[in-house]
Amino acid sequence: MYLLSAAVCAAAALTTLTFAAPAQSTGQYAGTKIIRVPTGSQEQTDKLASLITTLGVPTWTSARVPHSHVDVQVSKDRLDSFHKALKEVSPYLDSQLITMHDDLAVSIAKEAEGMNSPYRDAFAGLANEAWFNSYHTYADHLQFLKDLATTFPNNAKVVTSGTSYEGRTITGINIYGSSGSGTKPAVIFHGTVHAREWIGTLVTEQIAYSLLSNYTTSSTIKSYVDKYDFYIFPIVNPDGFAYTQSSDRLWRKNRQPPPSGSTCYGRDINRNWAWQWGTGGSSTSPCAEDYRGASAGDSPEFKALSAFLNARANSAAGAKLYIDFHAYGLYFMGPYGYSCTANAADKTEHTKMEQGFAAAFKAPYGKTLKTGPICQTIYQASGSSVDYAYGYSKIKYSFTPELRGASSGNGFVLPPAEIRPSGIEAYEGVKYLLANMV
Incomplete structure (x- = not known):
């Protein structure tokens, strides 16, 4: 149910599954870290949410829950800017981080072990x-x-x-x-x-x-x-x-084509049910x-x-x-x-x-x-x-x-x-x- 706050928008043709770990995923996520950041007070939570939006880094959990945590997906090319921005939120945050996945591509490959045997x-x-x-x-x-x-x-x-x-x-x-x-x-x-x-x-x-x-x-x-x-x-x-x-291990939505004026595929099926639709969230x-x-x-x-x-x-x-x-x-x-x-x-x-x-x-x-x-x-x-x-x-x-x-x-x-x-x-x-x- 949890969201990625920054969407990856790409069109891809339906392909036959010939391997277990998506080659595209192991490549695109090489060096990517998943880092758990404590949200702390409401003020700190708001600052973190703003930081995440500014940097455009995806999150695996909500960034807006105080006194909890947010799991952040940080690619290797954004690590330095991410840590620098954290220090501006609080000088103590860096010492409180938990690394969930040190290299997401490696974790995806390990997850897929045993899938290749028919x-x-x-x-x-x-x-x-x-x-x-x-x-x-x-x-x-x-x-x-x-x-x-x-x-x-x-x-x-x-x-x-x-x-x-x-x-x-x-x-x-x-x-x-x-x-x-x-x-x-x-x-x-x-x-x-x-x-x-x-x-x-x-x-x-x-x-x-x-x-x-x-x-x-x-x-x-x-x-x-x-x-x-x-x-x-x-x-x-x-x-x-x-x-x-076949393509992206972290894809969430269905594969419905983009509406007019967009290039982004998919609808969140679990926001599409036709009762109290579109009332928030x-x-x-x-x-x-x-x-x-x-x-x-x-x-x-x-x-x-x-x-x-x-x-x-x-x-x-x-x-x-x-x-x-x-x-x-x-x-x-x-x-x-x-x-x-x-x-x-x-x-x-x-x-x-x-x-x-x-x-x-x-x-x-x-x-x-x-x-x-x-x-x-x-x-x-x-x-x-x-x-x-x-x-x-x-x-x-x-x-x-x-x-x-x-x-x-x-x-x-x-x-x-x-x-x-x-x-x-x-x-x-x-x-x-x-x-x-x-």
């Missing part, structure tokens, strides 16, 4: 836990979903939710119990709407695998799968995700990371995802739970994002569920989540999927987590060793929700 060679068409040892190509993610359905034919089938701008099918897995598909209230999970947030892809897949692999061995899991129909879409921004693997600039689009819901991905969501919500069985998985920051939040004063009608129930999810999430590895409504907890964000699911589709339980990457200091480029723990703690949180929804 998935089919290693897994022979059967889904298993070894999948979660590394990151994977877009094509292999599609194959994994097929293999889930093959491995668990009585409880899973591949489903689709329309197509992206470039014509890729938005693909997911439907998990169902003894009554068959389509007869129970829906639980819908989305991952990787922001293309660079790779950990969300694997976490949603790990939740799917855990539900299926434990169906016959755990009476508790069987009861959840028998009670709900699960629709899990690990990559709802397939064009952007493919672009992170999004940008009108096509070059901004949080560009909301020319009009409400003008991205093909919104049209596809909302149609699927509403079809389930308006069915006889209805929809009970919606979660949009993001990274990074360690949060678990509910509506609303569009306003910091508007409260969900079910706020008391949401607060209980958010805190319960956080407690369950913390149990395996001690990671602490901040909870609360999106706007009050992190920042204003209108046109979001959570607000739409709750406010328009009337899905009572609508949430968004921000997964790992903050406390570890890795941000968006999370080492493969973090995949399994991320999935395990998120699965514990999901199980709490399934056990306590009313």
Whole structure:
């Protein structure tokens, strides 16, 4: 969910993924450092925000939260000017910096280790836990979903939710119990709407695998799968995700062409949902990371995802739970994002569920989540999927987590060793929700 404050605007043709770490990324980010800077007082925070704007350096987190920190992306040609400017803000800041990535290109290359081996060679068409040892190509993610359905034919089938701008099918897995598909209230999970947030892809897949692999061995899991129909879409921004693997690892938006008068590609799908669209916390600039689009819901991905969501919500069985998985920051939040004063009608129930999810999430590895409504907890964000699911589709339980990457200091480029723990703690949180929804 976090933004880069300075957008990289470039047009690129759709390319075939023939390598794991994007050659362009390892080149363009050579020598780039990711530096965590404490924001301090409101006065110092304002000075830092002004400095970042003046220098035009991208940020991985908000630069406007006092008594916190901002993660700044500094290319090697701007390091000297960056450090000089910091001293003008405070002579003590330089000694308080934390280097998250000393060379971003090296970190991107390490992140991609294990991706070059073809998935089919290693897994022979059967889904298993070894999948979660590394990151994977877009094509292999599609194959994994097929293999889930093959491995668990009585409880899973591949489903689709329309197509992206470039014509890729938005693909997911439907998990169902003894009554068959389509007869129970829906639980819908989305991952990787922001293309660079790779950990969300694997976490949603790990939740799917855990539900299926434990169906016959755990009476508790069987009861959840028998009670709900699960629709899990690990990559709802397939064009952007493919672009992170072919061209720019840090790409966030979809790949929709620029509007008239601009050269900057992409819309932030999670500012494009057509409910309380454009009310704040999004940008009108096509070059901004949080560009909301020319009009409400003008991205093909919104049209596809909302149609699927509403079809389930308006069915006889209805929809009970919606979660949009993001990274990074360690949060678990509910509506609303569009306003910091508007409260969900079910706020008391949401607060209980958010805190319960956080407690369950913390149990395996001690990671602490901040909870609360999106706007009050992190920042204003209108046109979001959570607000739409709750406010328009009337899905009572609508949430968004921000997964790992903050406390570890890795941000968006999370080492493969973090995949399994991320999935395990998120699965514990999901199980709490399934056990306590009313």
